[in-house]
Amino acid sequence: MALLLLGNYLQGIVLPDGRSSPKPGSKYHNIMCHAVETAIKLVTKNEDLVNSVEGIECIMLEAAYQNYAGNLHQAWMAVRRATTTSQVLGLHRCVSSPSLKFLEPQTRTYFNAEMTCFRLVQMDAYLGLVLGLPRSSLQAHSNVEDLQKFQPVDRIDRIHCLVADRILRRKGDDMSETQELDVLLEKAASDMPSQWWLMPDLSPGSCTESELARDTNRLMTQFSQYHLLTRLHLPYLMRSSSGGYGDYSKMTAVNASRETLSRYLAFRVNNPAHFYCRGTDFLCFIAATVLCLAHIECCRSRQMQPGGQNAFSLLVHTRSSDIGLVEKITEIIQSISQDFDEDVIASQILCVLSQLLNIVGKVANGVSYGVEAGDGVGEGLAYHGEETDGGEGLQLQVPHFGTIKFLRHGIQRSGPVTIVCQDPTLSTGEGLDVLNVNGSSIAPVPGIDGEWDMQGIDLALFEGLFGESSVLDATGTLSWM
Incomplete structure (x- = not known):
């Protein structure tokens, strides 16, 4: 030991x-x-x-x-x-x-x-949720009533385990369960003092060692709260909605992602030991991806329907600060990559976020994009982003998941693409704003440790966005917004 x-x-x-x-x-x-x-x-x-x-x-x-x-x-x-x-x-x-x-x-x-x-349950639930892997049979508490005997600070950790377990076991589109878990997280947050949710000051010399340990644990619980909110509402982020709870889910996922990034920024700026707690890097990656995709859709929907309003319309006034936040995050991750010469995790996260920021910038400048996801499993094991169609499109290669293509409207694509989906009955569609689906599967491909870890996170994130969250429209195709 x-x-x-x-x-x-x-x-x-x-x-x-x-x-x-x-x-x-x-x-x-x-x-x-x-x-x-x-x-x-x-x-x-x-x-x-x-x-x-x-x-x-x-x-x-x-x-x-x-x-x-x-x-x-x-x-x-x-x-x-x-x-x-x-x-x-x-x-x-x-x-x-x-x-x-x-x-x-x-x-x-x-x-x-x-x-x-x-x-053990807590670690299993956290890792299973981030990696998209199933939970073990070990249980701590199966209902909220059993948790009332604990103090609020202990109860919220156990509620997080319960919520993570139910998200992992969630099948299909169950809006009622989503609402129930959302209320549970809201109640857990309200049981804590309001100022408990402020970001703690972890700067050197600001507190004693015992206070630093307490505040670090507090920050980790905040990470857990906002990550759970993001994952709970993630399946509804890329779905068409006409108000109501669909819009609520979109904005909850966006706001929770923003809160996650703000805390990651405070944590990494005040904690020079970059090798410590690398799991927060993955939570940051998920949050930054969600925030970028939301801003891409915000700009795209304004181009498609000038004057129209939807859930993402509110992001118009937060675009500069949100993108600035993601840009600062990429700088921190880049410094980690430079500090550790062969840090595969940092370099891969940096590649994805840099490409997403590139897309956000182009869409904001008036370039109209649609999005497709394809298997592309034979195209390589490294993260890769490149311009396509003479600089008019962008393609992001994600190991073991496939490709995500952002295509400018009016540019002809070379052929149909596919994406893995858990429902093999979904049919193939056409069009620039369509995610085409078939019932194939992508087998895991062995790689170095960093790629192996990012594989699970990518599958959990992107299948949540483009797989389980997609819905058939009137033509029988899968539409992105």
Whole structure:
């Protein structure tokens, strides 16, 4: 356990001169990697050694390390190993039984079975939601009534788990469940003091170490709240709507994404240890993508229907500040990419956001675009963006998902494209503003760690936008707005 604790502490270390560390190849980085890799190889993946409460704690430390490093798939698999071990020991009953196996007597004095189960459920729900992977069978609390015994700050974390679990299990278009979960999140937020939702000041010297730890946890809970709101309403972002709850969902997703980006900005500016908590980079990527797509649609709808009003019309007056926020985010991610010479995660996120900002700028300057999504699975494993049709169109290549093409109206496309959708009965459509669908599937393609993690996030995000959220129009095609 000591090696895993050392690795986790070194992730957040900051050198005396304020530079982020540890960098690849540095003394700190080498110690960190060697310590964690040794512990994983010799302990956490050895079933004979982890069949105890201390073994579960070690696997959870491994999961935390992988999550902070941005290796979300490895973190998810570590959580699954910890979950399986805990169920074998009977921890899923959330009772500290005398029959539990402890290697050290002092562990029994502080061990809390209910809290351990909750932390496993919490990590599993978060990683499953970001990666689009299913939840395990381990449950903490299945209904809100069971949570009333907890203090508000503890209750909101458990409500977030409950909401994330139901989003993951959500099938089809169930507006009533969306409304129910939205009210649940609203109630959880209202239980906290109003000023609790202000962004905490994490700047060096602004507070004591204990206050910094408290405020960092508070910020992470805020991240969770706004990310859940974004994911809850994400399927309705790209759908046609004529007012009512559809418009409410669009604006909720946009506002929640804006709040996420504002907190990411505060977190990264005041936290020079870029290697720490890389999971927030993925939440930022999702939020920035949603915000850019909303502004693209805002400009496009104004071009198509001058003087018309829809849910995105309100974004006209926030465009400059929103785009400025995304631009600042890209600068921060670019600095991370430069600090860590081969940071695959940062470079891939940077590629996507840079291309989206490029599209937003062109649409705002009067270029009229439609959008298509295609499989393009054989076109390469790297993120790639390029101009097409003589500079009149843009194509974004997303590994394992396919292509997203932004086509200028009046430009002839070379042929039909397809996108993976969970419903194989949907038919193929035509037209520049149509997402064409067939029932094929894209098999995962092995790649380096960063691509592997981004694959799951892309599938969870883009299939939510262009797959599950799409609806048939009167002609039998899938329309984007």
